[in-house]
Amino acid sequence: MLIFLLSTCNRDEVDNQRPEIDMSWDGAFPKNCDTLYIGETFNFGAVFTDNTALGSYSIDIHHNFDHHSHSTDVEDCRLLPVKEAVNPFLFIREYEIPVGIKVYRADVEIFIPEGVDEGDYHLFISLTDREGWRAEKGVSVKILHRKSS
Amino acid sequence: MKGLQWLFVLAFCLPHQSFSQHIYYSVRGQVTHEGQTPLTGANVILNSGEKTTITDKDGKFVLAEMVAGKYILEVSYLGYEKYTGTLNIVSDTSVVIMLKPQFQTLEEVAVVGEYSGMLKREDPTSIESVNKQYIKNYLSGNLMKTLDRLPGVSAIEIGSGQSKPLIRGLGFNRVVVVENGIKHEGQQWGEEHGLEIDQYAIDRIEIIKSPASLMYGSDAIGGVINLKQIEIPAENTFGGMLDMTGKSNNNLLGISFNAYARKNRAFVSGRYTMIDYADYHIPAGSVDIYSYSIPLFRNRLRNTAGNEQYLHFSIGSIGKHFFNRLFISNMKNKVGFFANAHGLEPRNVDMSLHDKSARDIHYPFQEVNHFKISAKSTINHGINQIEAIFGYQNNFRQEWSQYVAHGYMPAVFPDSLSFPDVLELQFDKDVYSGALKNTISFSDKFSLTTGFNSELQKNCIDGRGFIIPGFRQFTMGVYMYDKFSLSEKIILHAGLRYDFGNIEIKEYYDWFKSPVINDHGDTTHYDYLQRTAGLNRRFTNICWSVGINYNGSVFSLKANIGKSFRMPIAKELAANGVNYHHFSYEVGNPKLSSEVSYQFDLGLEWKLSRIVLGLSPFLGYFPNYIYLNPSYRHDYLYGAGHQIFYYTQSEVLRAGGEIHLHYNVLKQVKAGVVGEYVYSEQLSGEKKGFTLPFSPPANVLLNLNYSPGIGKMFNETYISVDYKLVAAQNKIVPPERKTKGSQIVNISVGSKFEWKEQFVSVNFQVQNLFNSKYFNHTSYYRIINVPEAGRNFIINLSIPFEHQTGKNRK
CATH class of the missing domain: 2.60.40.10 (Immunoglobulins)
Structure with a gap:
């Protein structure tokens, strides 16, 4: 039985590596503490990598008026005072990455409609590879009206 | 039919x-x-x-x-x-x-008192047994942590002093917990749900480490933990015991008081247990969830305080040919969850509120009430021994947390709903069970047991969250088991069982509207989404088991091969929601078939005058293990962009075993080694080649025990040192992390001394003596990098009292 055991153990190693989310490069957006503007479109930009094959990613933007969320970055942003939500902006989308890709640059246009509440928001990114390994990143952002200069 | x-x-x-x-x-x-x-x-x-x-x-x-x-x-x-x-x-x-004690194989290493008993000699499966004294000597935060010391038994920790059994790498609803003959229904369906068992109220625990569907039905595919209250007061006495426990790590105070009385054949007993504890300490000043570092106040894991209360009542009567006993118990607890790690992502909390006191419990927390009543009758009639058990239990559990809108829940909680905004989940489960068993001993060589057991479960849900639907489940099984002694040394066993099960799942709609998205990705309208469609499934199963025991004077052997099964549970068939303890979104599969397992178990033991060596390897195969597969997909509705885990079935091969070695160095000094190893591999499906979740790493426990024997004042004095070595676990499956090996030293010292004609016992333990920072691979908190509890001093004091009432009949 032991011999049988040993023979089954020596299989090729499975993929144990998590994918990675890189938002440290210049074109990555939004970064922690960035501001997004109501009535405008912004381009979400990130680079995803994996050792074998990427799976999908999701973007979730929800309000943080009660300060419940925090970014996964070490740096904390200065938050506005706690307030009640009336009509907060909400965005949840999943994007599949084509099969067999190891490096992928995400570029998504996201429009923030008029009428949503200004304030602190949280942008949460989840990335998977085809094996089901996952990486997460949370970014604190502000959604405000652009002040006419 | x-x-x-x-x-x-x-x-x-x-x-x-x-x-x-x-x-x-x-x-x-x-x-x-x-x-x-x-x-x-x-x-x-x-x-x-x-x-x-x-x-x-x-x-x-x-x-x-x-x-x-x-x-x-x-x-x-x-x-x-x-x-x-x-x-x-x-x-x-x-x-x-x-009675002469048998050569105690591992008495001091694993179990005190009754390790290699009749059970071990006459049962072909792999079995462990511990008594009350063992629980006192190695008392941990909860029952499973106390049993963690046994080879092949581990605990899946779910934080806050709660943990679930894991036998040879199989846990959750693959292990049946039986209390006084009734299947304990509570802990299986919620992940962060402990065992809810009063450690003070148990007299004996038997653990079957191999599939045991034959006698215990569905769910016993990984093994059984059988808890027994067997003590009966002496004739015409009354008495009781006061137990007091203190723990330094979480400032726990536990008091358990029991009283009993017996007049002739009738007896009554009762117990009240109260446990209260503060947030526990870990040897770290902060915890890293994802890449965010959460600072801890005075090394305490924020909001893990809790309290538990247990009430037990029992009456019974002993007759010439019968024995009847009624048990009534109620368990109530309130336990906080680590406040920074509940929900969908690391959370900001009001630290000034949480850190004001280590004893208070804020959101998020859970409250559980478990009521149980059972009646057991044993009748001896000629060569028949008939046993009948009936029981009812209600498990009511609520999870409370601050309202945070997930997915498309409204930003402001409407006041038109039937539940409060802070009620995250509520489960209310009623279980009726009955069992009938008859053992006919045709001769001292041959006995035949036939039995029937049945259970009806009804689960109702409430709250703003959704993961497990409401359901109604009926199961019944009939079995036959015979035991035949071929000679003084050889016993043969064979058994056959048939089961029927039906589960009816209620449909569920969200209480809030979410966007309905068409094939082009455009939102057409908003509607109340259906999470679970109504479902009605029937399952039938046949399982069997064949075994042999050989008990020689030096060498003994046991072998058993059998088929076991498990009916899929409501969660596996119809979950569709967020698991707030795992940062995941779980989706059930209504097409799942009954999980089946074939397992071969072997037990070998050599007993020489001063040394005992035992090996218990096993080999198991599941053609369709129910596996919660982390997919690459994300849920964009209620799951708020979180990874989706789908229930799937795959072929699984498992092998491993335990070793025990016991050596009597001197009459009073004993040394022992127990080790365990489990290997699992998925042979098919999306995770082909991967292991199973929560695979316990190989580990070895070295123990040295010194018992000076009977003294003038002190009796049964012992000093026991455990050195536990745990290997690294590099075989993982998403979303787990590789876990480094660890080394832990625990010390236990105890004695009994006479005080007012009674023996008062004192036990003292130091767990994690060197305050080592280490991770437990089978802990839920492992994935969020929460290390295990730091050094813990535990003291337990038991003061008995007993009086004779009236005259004993001569």
């Missing part, structure tokens, strides 16, 4: 024996062990089961209405050599029987 009918006929056509007029005598006896100490709960058997009884608190028994003649008297007790003798009755007789 023909076969089924026959099974019933077999079970309830009881062979009768006629009784005629005779002069009756009675046999009074006492069973003792070393030092004339009475042995409670020993089995006394006359003529292979013609009459049976159990010894009382003073080790005494009475066999009444006996006609003159020659009888064979057998007395057995776990961990002691069986006594067999002839009894020639010509008048009222009294006997004193002293």
Whole structure:
């Protein structure tokens, strides 16, 4: 039985590596503490990598008026005072990455409609590879009206 | 169905024996062990089961209405050599029987008292047994942590002092927990749900480490944890015990008071247990969830305080041919969850509120109430021993947390709903169970057991979250098991079982509207989404088991092969929601089939004069293991962009085993080694080549025990040192992390001393002596990098009292 055991153990190693989310490069957006503007479109930009094959990613933007969320970055942003939500902006989308890709640059246009509440928001990114390994990143952002200069 | 009918006929056509007029005598006896100490709960058997009884608190028994003649008297007790003798009755007789302890294989390493008992010798499966004293000596935060020391048994920690059993790498609803003959229904369906068992109220625990569907039905595919309250007060006495426990790590205070009384044949007992604890300490100043570092105040894991209350009541009567007992208990607890890690992502919390006191419990927390009533009757009728058990239990559990809108829940909680905004989940489950069993001992060589058990469950849900639907589940099974002694040394076993199960799942709609998205990705309208469609499934299963025991003077062997099964649970069939404890979104699969397992178990043991070596390897195969597969997909509705885990089925191969080695260095010094190893591999499906979740890493426990024996003042004094070495676990499956190896030292010291004619016992432990920072691979908090508890001093004091009431009948 032991011999049988040993023979089954020596299989090729499975993929144990998590994918990675890189938002440290210049074109990555939004970064922690960035501001997004109501009535405008912004381009979400990130680079995803994996050792074998990427799976999908999701973007979730929800309000943080009660300060419940925090970014996964070490740096904390200065938050506005706690307030009640009336009509907060909400965005949840999943994007599949084509099969067999190891490096992928995400570029998504996201429009923030008029009428949503200004304030602190949280942008949460989840990335998977085809094996089901996952990486997460949370970014604190502000959604405000652009002040006419 | 023909076969089924026959099974019933077999079970309830009881062979009768006629009784005629005779002069009756009675046999009074006492069973003792070393030092004339009475042995409670020993089995006394006359003529292979013609009459049976159990010894009382003073080790005494009475066999009444006996006609003159020659009888064979057998007395057995776990961990002691069986006594067999002839009894020639010509008048009222009294006997004193002293049982000799069996060579204790691993007494000090694994179990105190009754490790290698009759159970081990006569059961072909892999089995462990511990008693009350073991629980006191190694008492941990919860029952499973206490049992974690045993080879092949681990605990899946779910934080806040809660944990679930894991036997040879199989856990959750793959392990059945039985309390006083009734399946304990509570902990299986919620992940962060502990066992909810009062550690003070258990007299004996038996753990079956291999599939045991044959006797226990569905869910026993990974093993059984059988908790027993067996102590019976001595005739015409009243008394009780006060237990007090203190722990330094979480400032725990536990008090358990029990009282009992017995008049002639009737007895009553009661117990109240209260446990209160503060947030526990870890040897770290902060915890990294994802890449965010959460600072901890004074190394305490924020909001893990809790309190538990247990009430037990029992009445019973012992007759010549019967034994009846009624158990009523209620458990209530309130336990906080680590506040920074509940929900969908690391959370900001009001630290000034949480850190003001380590004892208070804020959101998020859970409250559980578990009520249980069961009645058990044993009747001895000729060569039949009939056992009937009926039970009802209600498990009511609520999870409370601050309202945070997930997915498309409204930003402001509407006040038009039937539940409050802070009620995250609520489960209300009623379970009715019944079991009937008859053992016919045709001779001392051959016995046949036939049985029937059935259960009805009804679960209702409430709250703003959704993961498990409401359901109604009915199961029943019939079985037959025979035991045949081929010779003095060889016992053969065989069993067959048939099961039927039906589960009806209620449909569920969200209480809030979410966007309905068409094939082009555009939102057409908003609607209340259906999470779970109504479902009605039926399952039938046949399982079997064949085994052999060989008990030689030096070498003993046991082997067993069997098929077990498990019916899919409601969560696996119809979950569709967020698991707030795992940052995941779980989706059930209504097409799942019953999980089946084939397992071969072997037990080998060599006993020499001062050394004992045992090996218990196993090999198992699941053609369709139900596996929660982390996919690459994300849920964009209620899951708020979180990864989706789908219930799937895959082929799984498992192998491993335990080793135990015991060496008597000196008369008073014993050394021992116990080790365990489990290997699992998925042979098919999306995770082909991967292991199973929560695979326990290989580990070895080295133990040194010094027991100076009986002194003038102190008795049963012992000092025990455990050195536990855990290997790294590099075989992982998403979303787990590789876990480094660890080394932990635990010390346990205890003694008994006489005070007012009673023996007061004191136990003292230091767990994690060196305050090492290490991770437990089988902990839920592992994935969020929460290390295990730091150094913990535990003290336990037990003060008994007992009085004689009236005269004992002579």
